[in-house]
Amino acid sequence: MERKTKVHAEDGKQEIFITREFELPVDLLFRAYSDPELFQEWMSHEYGQCKVVKYESRNHGGWHFQTVSREGKVLFQAHGVFHAVIPGRRIVRTFEMNDSSFAPQLEFLEFENTGDDTSKLTLHMVFQSVGMRDEMLKLPFVQGLNMAYDRLQSIVSKLK
Amino acid sequence: MELRRDVFQAIADPTRRAIITLVAAHAMTPSAIAANFDSSRQTISRHIQILAECELLTQKQTGREIYYHLNPGKMKEIADFIEPFRKFWDDRFNKLEAVMKKYKSKR
Numbered sequence: 001m002e003r004k005t006k007v008h009a010e011d012g013k014q015e016i017f018i019t020r021e022f023e024l025p026v027d028l029l030f031r032a033y034s035d036p037e038l039f040q041e042w043m044s045h046e047y048g049q050c051k052v053v054k055y056e057s058r059n060h061g062g063w064h065f066q067t068v069s070r071e072g073k074v075l076f077q078a079h080g081v082f083h084a085v086i087p088g089r090r091i092v093r094t095f096e097m098n099d100s101s102f103a104p105q106l107e108f109l110e111f112e113n114t115g116d117d118t119s120k121l122t123l124h125m126v127f128q129s130v131g132m133r134d135e136m137l138k139l140p141f142v143q144g145l146n147m148a149y150d151r152l153q154s155i156v157s158k159l160k
Numbered sequence: 161m162e163l164r165r166d167v168f169q170a171i172a173d174p175t176r177r178a179i180i181t182l183v184a185a186h187a188m189t190p191s192a193i194a195a196n197f198d199s200s201r202q203t204i205s206r207h208i209q210i211l212a213e214c215e216l217l218t219q220k221q222t223g224r225e226i227y228y229h230l231n232p233g234k235m236k237e238i239a240d241f242i243e244p245f246r247k248f249w250d251d252r253f254n255k256l257e258a259v260m261k262k263y264k265s266k267r
Contacts, residue, residue: 005250007242012174020253028260042259043252121253131172138168138241140248 014133018123026119030088030111033057040065048075057085063093080104088113095125102136103128167238170214175199176207180230183217187227 008017022029032038036055043050048067055063064079077098084092089111096104108124127133170176179193194204208228211217216235217228 005246005253007246007249009242011171011177018249020249022253022257022260024257024260024264028264029256031263032256032260038259038263042256045251045255134168134172137245140244 009133009137012130014127014130016125016127016133016137018125020121020123021114022119022121023117024119025117026111026113027088029119029121033091033109034085034087043067054079057082057091059084061085103132105136167214167216167234168241170211170216171238173207175204176211179204179207179211180216180235183228183230187220187229189225189227193228 005018005020008019009015024032032042034057036052036057039055040050040052043065044067048069051066051068053064053066055061055065057063059082061082062079063082065077066074067076069075078095079098080094080096082091082093084090091107091109091111093107093109094104095107096102105128106126108122108126110122110124112120112122114120125133125136127136171180175197178197182188182193182196190205190208191201193208194201197204208217212219212228214234215231218231220227220229
């Protein structure tokens, strides 16, 4: 099966391209990014609930969301500014993680109509440096290792 | 004290990436590698040493010469670290698609 989500990260460059084809009309794909309630819903996962603090999806609007654990602890926070919001076509925004050493990144989201019920999203991320880009690419890899380690810890502690 | 080295640190440097590209084509001696760069022989030797410490390059003695080979297993380790990143986004977009399909059918 062909992979729907593709990542293109050229060696030595400070950018990442992520492309994805959706079985959704382009207006619905765009709505997933412009409607705070829908954004909150799809950004939530089993480890944490996404809570939108601010989501002004218009030119020069701000955004801020949190990921909250079942116990109500804030696990992750990110914020930024919408520089341009062109319905059904384009979003330009900045993204910065709170309490992190990562510098803000610039993101270009291009929404394309590829058929009556299909669309394509291109997410182009630009980082301050090549090093920072590489760190960001490694993040899920490192988190995966940490999660595997945590699972191991919990298994080991049960054995005690 | 020697810092712990990893493959990511090794490929962060453009000269070292160039060395990897050269050796990927065929095994080379340190002097043959150095001949491709303007930097001093010592500088290139240092880069080769770092790549060897990270096991990206392996050395093999042929007669009086030492040849450096690329270690394909270690290169795969680098290619593999993008996969968790892709998977992370694939999961996120699968969720988006599922949420929006549900939303569409409710309208």
